[in-house]
Amino acid sequence: MLRQLSADDARFRTVDFKPGVNLLVADTTETSTDEDSRNSTGKSSLIELLHFLLGARADVKSLPTRKALRRTAFTLELDWSQTPDGRLAVTRSGARPEVVRLNHDIDPDHDVLFDMDGPVDVPNPRWQQLIDRELFGLRADHQGLTGRAMLSFLIRRVASHSFNQATRTHNQQSEADAAANLAYLLGLDWKLAAGYREIAAREATRRQLRQAVSDPVWGRIVGNTADLRGQITLAEDELRRISQQITEFRVVPQYEELQRRADEIDHRIRSLNSQDAIDLRNLGDLKAAVEETTDTAVRYLEPVYRELDILLGEQVRRRFDDVRGFHESVVRNRRRYLADEIRSTEAALVERKAERGRLGVELQTVLRILAEGGALDALTALQQALAHKQAAVQALRHRYDAAQTLESSALEIKAKKVELQRSLAADLGERRMQTEEATLLFSEYAQRLYGHGRSAYLAIEAGPSSLKITPRIDSDDSRGIGNMVIFCFDLTLAVLAHRHGRGPDFLVHDSHLFDGVDDRQLFAALTLASEVSAREGLQYIASLNSDDLAKIERRGYDASEVVLTPRLTDAYEAGGLFGFRF
Numbered sequence: 001m002l003r004q005l006s007a008d009d010a011r012f013r014t015v016d017f018k019p020g021v022n023l024l025v026a027d028t029t030e031t032s033t034d035e036d037s038r039n040s041t042g043k044s045s046l047i048e049l050l051h052f053l054l055g056a057r058a059d060v061k062s063l064p065t066r067k068a069l070r071r072t073a074f075t076l077e078l079d080w081s082q083t084p085d086g087r088l089a090v091t092r093s094g095a096r097p098e099v100v101r102l103n104h105d106i107d108p109d110h111d112v113l114f115d116m117d118g119p120v121d122v123p124n125p126r127w128q129q130l131i132d133r134e135l136f137g138l139r140a141d142h143q144g145l146t147g148r149a150m151l152s153f154l155i156r157r158v159a160s161h162s163f164n165q166a167t168r169t170h171n172q173q174s175e176a177d178a179a180a181n182l183a184y185l186l187g188l189d190w191k192l193a194a195g196y197r198e199i200a201a202r203e204a205t206r207r208q209l210r211q212a213v214s215d216p217v218w219g220r221i222v223g224n225t226a227d228l229r230g231q232i233t234l235a236e237d238e239l240r241r242i243s244q245q246i247t248e249f250r251v252v253p254q255y256e257e258l259q260r261r262a263d264e265i266d267h268r269i270r271s272l273n274s275q276d277a278i279d280l281r282n283l284g285d286l287k288a289a290v291e292e293t294t295d296t297a298v299r300y301l302e303p304v305y306r307e308l309d310i311l312l313g314e315q316v317r318r319r320f321d322d323v324r325g326f327h328e329s330v331v332r333n334r335r336r337y338l339a340d341e342i343r344s345t346e347a348a349l350v351e352r353k354a355e356r357g358r359l360g361v362e363l364q365t366v367l368r369i370l371a372e373g374g375a376l377d378a379l380t381a382l383q384q385a386l387a388h389k390q391a392a393v394q395a396l397r398h399r400y401d402a403a404q405t406l407e408s409s410a411l412e413i414k415a416k417k418v419e420l421q422r423s424l425a426a427d428l429g430e431r432r433m434q435t436e437e438a439t440l441l442f443s444e445y446a447q448r449l450y451g452h453g454r455s456a457y458l459a460i461e462a463g464p465s466s467l468k469i470t471p472r473i474d475s476d477d478s479r480g481i482g483n484m485v486i487f488c489f490d491l492t493l494a495v496l497a498h499r500h501g502r503g504p505d506f507l508v509h510d511s512h513l514f515d516g517v518d519d520r521q522l523f524a525a526l527t528l529a530s531e532v533s534a535r536e537g538l539q540y541i542a543s544l545n546s547d548d549l550a551k552i553e554r555r556g557y558d559a560s561e562v563v564l565t566p567r568l569t570d571a572y573e574a575g576g577l578f579g580f581r582f
Helices: 043-053 124-136 147-154 175-186 190-214 218-222 225-248 255-292 301-307 314-372 376-430 432-450 479-499 519-536 546-554
Strands: 002-007 020-027 073-079 087-093 099-102 120-123 456-462 467-473 506-509 539-545
Touching: 002 043, 020 043, 020 519, 020 546, 043 073, 043 087, 043 539, 099 124, 120 124, 124 147, 147 175, 147 479, 147 506, 175 190, 175 432, 175 467, 175 479, 190 376, 190 467, 225 376, 255 314, 376 432, 376 456, 432 456, 432 467, 432 479, 432 519, 456 479, 467 479, 479 506, 479 519, 519 539, 519 546, 539 546
Parallel strands: 020 539, 506 539
Antiparallel strands: 002 073, 073 087, 087 099, 099 120, 456 467
16 A cells, blocks of 8 residues: 655655545635636645656656756655565655665665665666566566556556546556556456557557568568569579589689789780791791892903903903903802791791790690689689679568568468467466456446436457457546446456465556546545455555535545645645645
């Protein structure tokens, strides 16, 4: 049970709770004007502070983190079986919302050298886990269930619009998530109910992927199975080709030296061909020169001179013979020289031809070796290309699997839904005792408010998208009756959870729950809360405006023992919960 709510600000009006019904009443004062309002007295702020001290996540919009309250440390004292005195004081401030101070070390996982009884600071997530364990009996195997989600049913918040419908505590809460936590409180198979949450997550992922496929950029990343199948075929063929090259590859020792030798041979053969061309041209010139070199006759000179009546003497004729002999000697020497040059050129041509033959054979051998293998660097490059291609093929296969999963996921999700719905329906049939207990309690509470002639029950069924829990009261769908549906449903949850050790022993309602409720139903509701609290060992806390309290008191409701001190007022400064306006 909750025992006390206080703060280290002296202006704060400490609230002491007791077993049974506790009514936090907001009064109007004799000096109140039409501009005063009980909506700012702190009734809903009480709810916010309870959530804050029971581990709610705090952000810049949270009440305790506002500038006027940030430095205030609030404390909630509540029953806790693990402490020596059975009580635990929880302190938290908006200045350090990530830390919760406990007046006892209640963490069973703490390994300490000496037992020390005193305040201890714990991170808020750890405090939430302790709440899960102590207040709701949740352990590590209760994946997906949280005490915070269940507390939102037992302490509904106006700021979260939790009074809009009975089976959800805020507008953004998924039906499957709410149903899983409700199933636990009611004693149903929460694991089957939570299965819908996994399916809902898969559906959400599928919708996002389908949108991505339609996007021109993301579509190239996700793709479709037809395109990817063709790309994989081509990529695998290229992968096989590279693998075959590597399999047949032979590393040639001294590959670079052989490559240089091949280049040298090729260069030498080209040089020999060039020299042959020059020598062949020179050989032709030499042969032509030989043909042009002839003996020079001087005998024709004597007849010529005789024709001219010039007689040559013996001395002159001897001179001509000397000249002729010299000329013949020159011609013989030239012919001998040209013959030697021709023989030398022809020999060089023959020698170069032989050298070309030897070089050609060597070049063929070197080129064959190079063609049959390669250098180690070439093999490494092939292996790197193979690795890149393998990675590319693997990526394509992953994309193909994802695309295939996406395209077939709709049928799989539908099949899982049908299977889960069938399993849950069978389980509900086996848990008839739990469903009947919940339905009879809800019906009893509703008929206490509206009479035995009113049909009221809980409809619990396995729906296609979640476990469907629908509280029904035969009515005209007015707002007041809708709020009383929530009252009866919450009271049913609190009783069953506490009765079977799955929840705490308190239930808290904001005054907004009673907006539009007829005074007869309000009287019946608070009377019922008193009886159920006494019978089940529960604590029921509610805030109420004084005029609503006056209406039910005129009907005979005795509020003398249940109204909390202090009573809040709409006095501008000191009348509210915090003792000042902000």
